[in-house]
Amino acid sequence: MTDTSVSELSFEQAMAELEKVVGQLERGDVALEESIALYERGAELKKRCEAKLKEAEEKVAAITLDGDGNATGLKPAEGL
Structure with missing residues (x-):
């Protein structure tokens, strides 16, 4: 587990x-207090991954295509 803020991690890093967190929890070879901390970190990481995926989906959805399937422009997605 790193001390890096979850909000600073890229999707791939998170x-x-x-x-790693899931692997440690599945092995069950960590103390109870560490398991709780790992679970909390894992929940934050999961939330970060979901947010980054949603951002990517919104960016892709903002691309408009013409009848030939060519990108004709970008529409800004809300909040980006």
């Missing part, structure tokens, strides 16, 4: 750390 996903990699989340996989």
Whole structure:
């Protein structure tokens, strides 16, 4: 587990750390207090990954295509 703020992590960094957290919890070889801290960090990482995926979906949805399937422009997604 790193001390880096979850809000500073890229999607890939958050996903990699989340996989490590899940692995540690599944092995069950950590003390109860550490398990609780890992679970809390994992919940934050999951939320970060979901937010980054939603951002990406909104950006993709903002691209408009013409009849030939060519990108004709971008529409700004709300909040971006």
